[in-house]
Amino acid sequence: MKTKHLSRRKFIINTSAGTVGTMLASQIPVFASPVRGVASEPALKGGIPVRTKGWLKWPVWSDEAETPMLKVLRSGNWYRGDGTKCSEFEKKYAGLIGAKRVVATASGTTALITALHVTGVDAGDEVIVSPYTFIATYNVVFNQKALPVFADTDQETFTINPAKIEEKINERTRAILPVHIYGLPADMNHINSIARAHDLAVIEDACQAWLAEYGDKMCGTLGDLGCFSFQASKHIPSGEGGAVVGDNDMLMDRCFSYHNCGRPFGESMSGLHGYPVRGSNKRMTELQAVILMSQMERARRDADKRLENALYLDSKLKEIPGIIPYRLSEGATRSAYHLYPFRYKKEHFDGLPRERFLDALEAEGIPCSEGYGKQYFDGLIEEAISSRGYKRLFSEQRLNRYREELHHLPDNDQLTGEAVIFYQNMLLAERQDMDDIINAIRKIYENRKQLL
Ligand SMILES: *Cc1c(COP(=O)(O)O)cnc(C)c1O
Numbered sequence: 001m002k003t004k005h006l007s008r009r010k011f012i013i014n015t016s017a018g019t020v021g022t023m024l025a026s027q028i029p030v031f032a033s034p035v036r037g038v039a040s041e042p043a044l045k046g047g048i049p050v051r052t053k054g055w056l057k058w059p060v061w062s063d064e065a066e067t068p069m070l071k072v073l074r075s076g077n078w079y080r081g082d083g084t085k086c087s088e089f090e091k092k093y094a095g096l097i098g099a100k101r102v103v104a105t106a107s108g109t110t111a112l113i114t115a116l117h118v119t120g121v122d123a124g125d126e127v128i129v130s131p132y133t134f135i136a137t138y139n140v141v142f143n144q145k146a147l148p149v150f151a152d153t154d155q156e157t158f159t160i161n162p163a164k165i166e167e168k169i170n171e172r173t174r175a176i177l178p179v180h181i182y183g184l185p186a187d188m189n190h191i192n193s194i195a196r197a198h199d200l201a202v203i204e205d206a207c208q209a210w211l212a213e214y215g216d217k218m219c220g221t222l223g224d225l226g227c228f229s230f231q232a233s234k235h236i237p238s239g240e241g242g243a244v245v246g247d248n249d250m251l252m253d254r255c256f257s258y259h260n261c262g263r264p265f266g267e268s269m270s271g272l273h274g275y276p277v278r279g280s281n282k283r284m285t286e287l288q289a290v291i292l293m294s295q296m297e298r299a300r301r302d303a304d305k306r307l308e309n310a311l312y313l314d315s316k317l318k319e320i321p322g323i324i325p326y327r328l329s330e331g332a333t334r335s336a337y338h339l340y341p342f343r344y345k346k347e348h349f350d351g352l353p354r355e356r357f358l359d360a361l362e363a364e365g366i367p368c369s370e371g372y373g374k375q376y377f378d379g380l381i382e383e384a385i386s387s388r389g390y391k392r393l394f395s396e397q398r399l400n401r402y403r404e405e406l407h408h409l410p411d412n413d414q415l416t417g418e419a420v421i422f423y424q425n426m427l428l429a430e431r432q433d434m435d436d437i438i439n440a441i442r443k444i445y446e447n448r449k450q451l452l
Contacts, residue, residue: 038439042447043363050443051365051436056425059237065294072286080104085289090243092296096211097228099221099245101252104289105259108207108229110282111242112140115225116175117278118254119201121146124393125174130160130186130205131412132372133179135380137205141177142384145393147402149173150376153412157329158182158341158419161411162190169194175201180209180219181372182421183336187329188214188222195223203227207242208338210235211303215331220245225255230292235338235424236299238291241284259283306337306427309434313340316438320445322348339421341371346418349448354418357444360451364440367426371419376406 041047072078072085080086090102105111121127123145129137131150141148149168154161160178176195178186188204195202202223206212209219210228220226225248230241244255253266254277262279264272314325322345328335344354352360354370361368384390385399394402422437444451 037364038443042360042444042451043365044360045447045450049363049365050440051433053365053433053436055367055423055433056428058423058425059232059295060298061291061294062298065291068290068294069287072290078286080283080286080289083286085286085293086284089284089289089292092293093228093243094245096296096299097218097220097226097245099218099226100247101245101249103244103252103255103259104284105242105244105282106284107240107282108227108231108234108242109136109140110259110280111227111229111244112136112177112203112205112207113143113280114255114259114282115203115227115244116140116144116146116177117258118251119175119203119224121174121201123389124172126170126172127174128160128165128168128176128200130177130179130181131376131409132158132160132415133181133205134207134372135375135378136207137177137179138375138380142380145389146174147172147385147390147394148177149402150406150409150412152409153415154187154329155343155411155415155418156324156327157187157332158184158326158415159186159329160191162187162194165191165194166198169198169200173198173200175203176223177203177205178223179205179207180212180336182326182339182341183209183212183219184326184341185209185212185214185219185329185332185335187331189331192223201225208234209336210299211334212336213332213334215333219336221247224248225251230288235302235336236292236295238288238295241288241292302428303336306424307334309427309429309431310335310337310340312431312434313437316434317342317441320441322346322445323441337427338424339371340424340427341419341421343415343418344420349445350452352444352448352451354420356451358420360444361420361440364443366437366440367423369421369423371416371421373416374409374413376409381406 037048037050043049077083086104094102121144125146126149127141129148132153138148151164151168204223204226206220206226207229212219225246228243230238246252250268253268256265258279259282262275262277317323324343326341
């Protein structure tokens with residue numbers, strides 16, 4: 001997301017500023033209010049911030065990660081063909097997620113490209129995509145020289161609205177690519193039944209949804225293939241990294257083969273020699289696999305902690321007028337909370353613009369961001385569909401209609417104007433830290449007129 005990197009940088013500055021704040025806290029006079037800063041003026045107006053302490057820095061790691069890292073480093077076996085670590089990780093991740101098989105990849109982006117390729121998404125095809133996502137979801141479809149066709153977002157769940165999918169299906173449609181954005185599971189029962197009725201593949205972008213649950217299964221195991229990211233900001237990080245997961249042996253053999261230069265792999269390709277299919281190099285390194293294995297034990301514990309804190313925030317924030325926490329989609333049982341989202345209705349804050357609300361919240365010591373914007377107008381779509389290749393693959397009428405349809409995503413447009421998000425690492429703090437968040441928003445609400 002365009003704002004994500006900016007905000008992340010801002011967030012780091014904020015975190016280090018927080019350390020300074022901790023030192024200053026001892027000099028702050030004691031106020032009548034039992035909660036620091038709440039009774040004062042808004043921090044944006046020079047008052048005492050609700051919170052001066054920083055937040056957990058990300059990523060985190062344990063000393064136990066160092067010995068196996070050194071061992072692999074000194075062995076010189078950094079490539080998966082020379083070692084065993086990637087294969088070990090694949091087995092462990094399959095166990096964690098409840099998938100039959102896993103192929104480790106260089107990134108979430110390369111996992112998605114692999115999944116699209118093996119499910120037959122080809123030049124001139126169309127893929128139905130959620131517009132509310134990290135830009136990689138758009139890019140991977142363009143990478144296949146296919147068209148990402150957006151079905152509008154359900155504002156309450158932040159995920160693709162299944163009721164808007166069918167009208168987008170035509171004879172070129174090959175797959176549906178739902179995104180479990182922020183770790184919130186998409187409505188997979190509806191999506192799968194639409195896909196079955198129209199003979200479409202379903203590829204889950206679970207790049208923010210490690211250990212999120214839908215019914216009694218985990219996100220990533222509900223469609224034909226699921227894709228994960230282990231990029232530095234993600235819950236199970238290794239700098240870069242990704243995985244495709246699935247239960248279909250033929251598809252998973254194809255994934256392995258594609259990610260390994262098209263060399264034959266598995267039973268479904270036995271008897272084949274040389275390079276019988278096209279491929280690429282999207283392999284994970286042994287060092288990435290070692291870092292990931294050192295992260296996995298903690299992942300479950302962290303997920304429980306985030307859930308506990310998120311449910312507490314839900315219960316308190318929904319009492320504040322104009323603050324509407326996300327709703328889980330039908331059938332979803334648990335979010336992964338890559339980000340904690342809610343909608344901000346400025347009407348309840350006397351018209352205080354969201355930007356001003358975000359600035360006020362930051363000033364109170366609560367890092368936050370507006371989440372994803374209307375990225376379909378950022379330029380990449382126009383750049384793609386005005387290219388020589390796309391003009392060859394799609395008729396002028398189709399491209400014109402496609403361009404026009406970008407202006408008919410009213411729910412997504414509104415959501416991008418109202419969303420507010422908190423970062424996952426904040427949810428790893430304690431109950432009293434959640435109270436800082438709640439108190440800061442209450443304080444802004446109570447002082448909304450002053451902040452206008
Ligand atoms: C992070 C992410 C990706 C891409 O993963 P990388 O590992 O950064 O390539 C794709 N989709 C979503 C929703 C993501 O958050």
